[in-house]
Amino acid sequence: MPDVRRTTISVLTAIELALLALALALPPFLENFWVLFITKIFILSLLAISFDLVWGYAGMMSFGQALFFGASGYVAALLSQKTGISSVFVLLPAAALAGLLLALLIAVLVILGKRTPSLAFVALGTMTGSYVIERLARGWSYVGGQNGISSLARLTVGDFEIEEGILFCYMALGVLVVIYLLCRWLVRSQFGLVLAGVRQHEGRIAFLGYNVQTFKAVIFSFAGVIAGISGALFAFHEGFVGPGQLGPVLSTQVVLYVLFGGVGTLVGAIIGVAVLELMNFLTPQVEFFGPVVKKFLETGWPILLGVLLLVTVLFRPTGLMGFVMRDRSRSPLFGKKEAAGDAASAERS
Amino acid sequence: MSLLDVRAVSKNYGTLTALSSVDMVVATREFHGLIGPNGSGKSTMLKCLAGAEIPSAGRIHLAGRDITTLSPQERSRAGLSLKFQITSIFPELAVYDNMLIALQARQSIAGLLRSSSRDVLHAKVTDSLDRFLLRDRQYDMAGELSHGQQQWLEIAMALALEPRLLLLDEPTAGMSPQERRATGKLLQPVRQQCSLLIVEHDLDFIKDICDFLTVLDQGQVVASGPVTEVQNDARVKEVYLANV
Numbered sequence: 065m066p067d068v069r070r071t072t073i074s075v076l077t078a079i080e081l082a083l084l085a086l087a088l089a090l091p092p093f094l095e096n097f098w099v100l101f102i103t104k105i106f107i108l109s110l111l112a113i114s115f116d117l118v119w120g121y122a123g124m125m126s127f128g129q130a131l132f133f134g135a136s137g138y139v140a141a142l143l144s145q146k147t148g149i150s151s152v153f154v155l156l157p158a159a160a161l162a163g164l165l166l167a168l169l170i171a172v173l174v175i176l177g178k179r180t181p182s183l184a185f186v187a188l189g190t191m192t193g194s195y196v197i198e199r200l201a202r203g204w205s206y207v208g209g210q211n212g213i214s215s216l217a218r219l220t221v222g223d224f225e226i227e228e229g230i231l232f233c234y235m236a237l238g239v240l241v242v243i244y245l246l247c248r249w250l251v252r253s254q255f256g257l258v259l260a261g262v263r264q265h266e267g268r269i270a271f272l273g274y275n276v277q278t279f280k281a282v283i284f285s286f287a288g289v290i291a292g293i294s295g296a297l298f299a300f301h302e303g304f305v306g307p308g309q310l311g312p313v314l315s316t317q318v319v320l321y322v323l324f325g326g327v328g329t330l331v332g333a334i335i336g337v338a339v340l341e342l343m344n345f346l347t348p349q350v351e352f353f354g355p356v357v358k359k360f361l362e363t364g365w366p367i368l369l370g371v372l373l374l375v376t377v378l379f380r381p382t383g384l385m386g387f388v389m390r391d392r393s394r395s396p397l398f399g400k401k402e403a404a405g406d407a408a409s410a411e412r413s
Numbered sequence: 414m415s416l417l418d419v420r421a422v423s424k425n426y427g428t429l430t431a432l433s434s435v436d437m438v439v440a441t442r443e444f445h446g447l448i449g450p451n452g453s454g455k456s457t458m459l460k461c462l463a464g465a466e467i468p469s470a471g472r473i474h475l476a477g478r479d480i481t482t483l484s485p486q487e488r489s490r491a492g493l494s495l496k497f498q499i500t501s502i503f504p505e506l507a508v509y510d511n512m513l514i515a516l517q518a519r520q521s522i523a524g525l526l527r528s529s530s531r532d533v534l535h536a537k538v539t540d541s542l543d544r545f546l547l548r549d550r551q552y553d554m555a556g557e558l559s560h561g562q563q564q565w566l567e568i569a570m571a572l573a574l575e576p577r578l579l580l581l582d583e584p585t586a587g588m589s590p591q592e593r594r595a596t597g598k599l600l601q602p603v604r605q606q607c608s609l610l611i612v613e614h615d616l617d618f619i620k621d622i623c624d625f626l627t628v629l630d631q632g633q634v635v636a637s638g639p640v641t642e643v644q645n646d647a648r649v650k651e652v653y654l655a656n657v
Contacts, residue, residue: 179484254517255525261503261514268501271463273489273518273574282522398531399509399552 075388080331084241091233099233101345103301105338106236110294112321112333113247114287119319120328120394121251122283123263125183128170128190129291129318131197134310136162136292137299138201141213144300150220152235155300156293163292164285171281180266180276191312198311212306219300228301236297240334243290247330250286252396259283260395263328324376326385328394335384343369416441416608417462417578422471424457424632431457433632434471439578439625444600444609446619446640449629450652455612456498458629459582462610463495464488476577489518492577496584498612500563504556508547508566511555512538515570537573545569545599561592565599572603579603581611585618597622620644628652 087106091099111133118126136159143158144150174189175181181189202210218225219232226232250256258279261269270276299305308314325336347369348362361368380386417439424432432454439445449455460466462473464485473481480488503511516534517525524530542548545565550558555566564584571579584600585593593615600622603609613619619626626643628635636646643649 250526253526254513254520254528254531255522257506257510257514257517258525260506260510264503264505265501267485268497268503269514270485271489271495271497271501272515272570273486275486278522395506396510397507398513399507 076329076331076393079388083331083334087237091230096229099229100301101341103228103233103236104298105334105341106233106240107294107297107301108318108321108337108341109240109334110243110297111291111318112325112337113244113330114290114294115318116322116328116330116333117247117251117283117287117290120322120330120333121256121259121263122280123183123266124175124280124284125187125319126190126284126287127187127312127315127319128192128194129287130310130312130314131170131190131194132163132166132288132291133295133298133314134201134305134307135166135197135295136160137295137305137309138207138213139292140296141216141299141305142207144217145213148217150217150225152219152221152226155219156239156296159292159296160289161292163288163290163295166292167285167288168281170288171284175281175284176277180270180280191315194310194312194315198307201307201310208306210307212304212309213299214304216300216303216305228303232301236301239293239297243293244330244334247290251330251394254396254398255279257396257398320373322383323381324373324383326383326389327381329383329385329389332383332385332389339384340369415439416443416476417610418474419458419462420472420474422458422461422468422473424454424461424466425469431632432461432468435629435632435634437627437634437637439608439610441577442604442608443625444604444611444623446623446626447610447612447629448614448616448619448626449635452631453629454632455629456582457632459495459580459610459612462493462580489574489576493580494571494574494576494578495580496564496567496571496582498582498586500560500567502555502563502567502570504554506555507552508542508555508558509538509551511566511570512541512551512573515573516541518574541569541573544602546595559592561588561596564588564592565596568599572606576607578608578610581609581613583613584611585613585615593618 111129115126115129118124139162140155140159144155149155170190170193174186201207207213218227220226226235251259258269258274262276262279266276295309321336321340322333324340326332348365350361351358376383415438419435419437421434421436422432423434435458447455447458457466461468464483467482472479475491475493478491480491483491503514513534516537517530520530539548542551547562547566555563558566568584585596588596597618611619611623620640623640625638626640627637628643628649630652635652636643636649
């Protein structure tokens, strides 16, 4: 019988390596506009990964990931403006801490209870949190109200300023790679095995003696950290943070990125961001089909996007990654590794 | 010595009384059968024991500890384990990983993140799979096993927790006669490990394997005692065992 699982994992690794090679090689050959564009993709990929951990791996539908993204952006921006600190080694950890604390707060309110909360309760709870914070930011003059906080200083490493462009692009890529590897390790650990169990049969996991809520709160808080880092990078890359970075619109956009790219695959989250952002930018400019189609696409592109996403969810719920990756390879395969280990030790003896 | 002590447990759903002041005792190392016709309250009793339902009245003690209102995970940690009526395994995980997930349930989150117990538990995983005749299927997805093998896997997972009391809800439902016989053989050594409380429709199976029986009818205990005694009880014959 062919070893299907090993083959699919190899395909996954090949995709990961190809994307990394592309991301490393491309920036020096691109015009500045496109460098800024792919930097934004790298940063939003972090946000998408944070949602993928929560939904794709722990089975919690969070409609509020932008809350941690935007709020941490605000915290880093305010810290920079009020104290003059611009060091990346202070601002990114501060944003991560803000994301962690906010996620812990939401976890206490929404996830940690005597009984496991329902899917709808978590979705509505997180969406409400996102909405409330956005309204708060819009009305609070200390954080710039509707206008947000603009003219942010550049991030620095020592005395060196990290200008938006190639340098910022590689820094964002570096952060993305480190966090991606951390998440990959996490979902393939024995902890990840429990998450796979939670996803497949939450009731059984509880009867095995696991405290499901604790596992969910841990992964939710970790996702908050990632969204926080992403939010600070986004704010300093754009030089601006505003209420739009906090609210349900961005939170929903993240859900679409991950659904389109492939839920519970990590790499699918990145692919989803890249493909949707590229389509979002390029499609309204298509002239190939004539002026009528171009005119439609300029204004009607969101309709096409909506249809495309609907088709994806209906016919390929596993997203683009579903074409190359089987559902089972999303979970750890300790048994398979043992098989390889057994074979290796048999050969040695 | 009594391991499970159920005292005057009642369960009402609105005006419907599913259980009415039920008493039941399961001793250490005892195999105890819980039987009764459909609607007699067996499943409700099991749900109350497992923590899926909280009794309206009465207390449940396990090894002297009051577990009446504990959550399922707290009950599990107190020494109670169960196999659901509907097979509850992780179909998209390898059989090996199903077993590992059960065996690692007592590990800390930090330990699980480091995957530190994986090598230590390897021997236990393979031993458990050996015992339940699943070793040669260990790298297959659990969803690919036959129905009977899935039931065995779930029993093996429930036993991995080293419980004091194992609840089995219809362990032979949907099994072939050969699988039923094999299940009986597989369960016998469990006596060295813990007590069993079995809800089962297959009376031949339950008579073969159990020492004691409790018979429920309309939410009340009709009879309770050694199998030979209970099956000759006139009232039991009337309500349930007429054809045995």
